[in-house]
Amino acid sequence: MSSQLFEAIEFLSKEKGIEKEVLLEALEAALISAYKKNFKSASNVRVELNEVTGKMSVYSRKTVVEEVEDSQQEVSLEEARLSDPNHEVDDIIEVEVTPKDFGRIAAQAAKQVVTQRVREAERGVIFSEYIDREDDVMTGIIQRKDSRFVYVNLGKIEAKLAESEQMPTEEYLIHDRIKVYVTKVENTSKGPQIFISRSHPGLLKRLFEMEVPEIYDGTVEIKSVAREAGDRSKISVHAQDPEVDAVGSCVGQKGQRVQAIVNELKGEKIDIVEWSEDPKVYVSNALSPSKVTEVLVNEEDKATTVIVPDYQLSLAIGKRGQNARLAAKLTGWKIDIKSESDAKEEGLLGETEETYSDESEDLFE
Template sequence: MSSQLFDAIDNLAKEKGIDKSILMEALEAALISAYKKNFKSATNVRIELNETTGKMSVYSRKAVVEETEDAQLEISLEEAKKIDPNYSLEDVIEVEVTPKDFGRIAAQAAKQVVTQRVREAERGVIFSEYIDREEDVMTGIIQRMDPRFVYVNLGKIEAKLAEAEQMPTEEYHVHDRLKVFVTKVENTSKGPQIYISRSHPGLLKRLFEMEVPEIFDGTVEIKSVAREAGDRSKISVFAQDPEVDPVGSCVGQKGQRVQAIVNELKGEKIDIVEWSEDPVVYVSNALSPSKVVDVLVNEEEKATTVIVPDYQLSLAIGKRGQNARLAAKLTGWKIDIKSETEAREEGLLTVSDNEDSYSDKDEDLFE
């Protein structure tokens, strides 16, 4: 076998970033298989590859026995001693059996196995590179589309954005740059598969981490995210330091920080609220922009009854119940919203409780 094959393997290993020993081991296994197949041999053989001379040798391995039962696998002690008097029972004797035209067969086997191993190794390299990007945001370019998927090029691999993971209000065009959330990376029989999303709540969380330095460095913590992709989202934030305004940090000067995220999500509305361990405060904040008169808490069922001014009922519930639904998802508490009139009729609100809410309403009217 020509030394050119060794040179080619050496260059390929360097180019693809693959351990050369992996390719050489695969080549040896392929040559053994090729020898047995082409020469109809069941003999145990060993391949010796000399990279310096470019020579390849095939050796038949036979066990030394008293009497042979299979001449392809065994050799008698008498015959073995003719080769070397020092052989004894249970020794293994090797005899070179390199065929004259084995170079041609070796070249074919080498091409097949090296190509296969390179493909497998490349898949392994890609998988190793992308497995660390799970639950992270990556930027890709849309390559093509079909009724089921948007295909996004992420560099060394093409990811599929399934219809269920797309934003319903978003239009996709070939060559558009797109930020996507990597939900899962799997190593399959067809190679690494990357699952991405534009609708996952994790995308919103990562975008805030990228845009708000206080979140990135841990000064401000994201506690929860509730999202109806393309329409509206709520995010709760908290700062351990009382001097830090977590909501203001996320909004940014003149709303620049949150606006950058809204632009990336094509106009999705985002409510940023302050987290609190007190469910009364937290649920009240979560129902923003609606005002809340009172929150009645049922700890056992983790449920709340929220009383809002009559004129704020529609705002608190939101269009198609969206505001209340997102608030419940954000806080993890069941939320039942009642107007002041309903609460008073059910005995949940006293007259004195009403006075403050009406004065709040009057202040709004004069503002």
């Protein structure tokens, strides 16, 4: 039975990818527990495992005394000197106490404890593997869903896609393969838990990194992302090298690169704009596809008044204020949009009636 235990340890080590030393430590703990339980021992014992012979030995630590009062904790000086004449009173020695049928009892008792340790070790391996995937994109297969979550198989673990992290325009079908953004990896008492998202702005950013080599190698930098998942997004990009067309790199030849991302996001519209450190230029670019006549900047309040042609007003604001709202999120500047005729009437001095900012989404309910 002992040799079979060691064979099982070897197999589990290779099969589960767990270090053999971890499993051997689990086996030792199981054997100590089995000995104390089956032989009513409260003494300090140690188990010695011999992988070559398959032998398991139990040793009890005992104190050398003149007269033994507790045989489980003490050994007489006379008996101690049989093994070593130099022993003295109060010495601590180890005495082998291995029962004859210990192998059978130990195998039965060890199974549950070793199984538990294997499970814990597996969890540790899985956690270590996935913790590095936080803020990254992974591909998984939808396994099942309920009223709260869509469960996605990511290989060694099933991740949870909460309703709040789902794209409202997307249907999740069993066995569909989807890309998800890993928002958090936790090591809980129930094992590793992975939380994923399809609506997080980070998904859009990672998809561009995967699709655009210039972003992956750092030639083009993503400066900001604003997203209303399933509907529309804006992303600002910049290249230090003036010879590099940052927007063109992201769009790709005949729009192939951005179209691949649009397809992955089930038709979500994506505006790619050029970042600029000049807020006038940046805000103007962010309001694409509308044309902007002029941008007035209030540095103190980090606010802008944007003047657009009369016929461009509705396009600049967007449906339910979406274009202006996304531009404000993207740039971090408050944006007040006025038509040219209104701006002329007010002399660009009047208080604005509507302000769009990344802190005022409730204005567009």
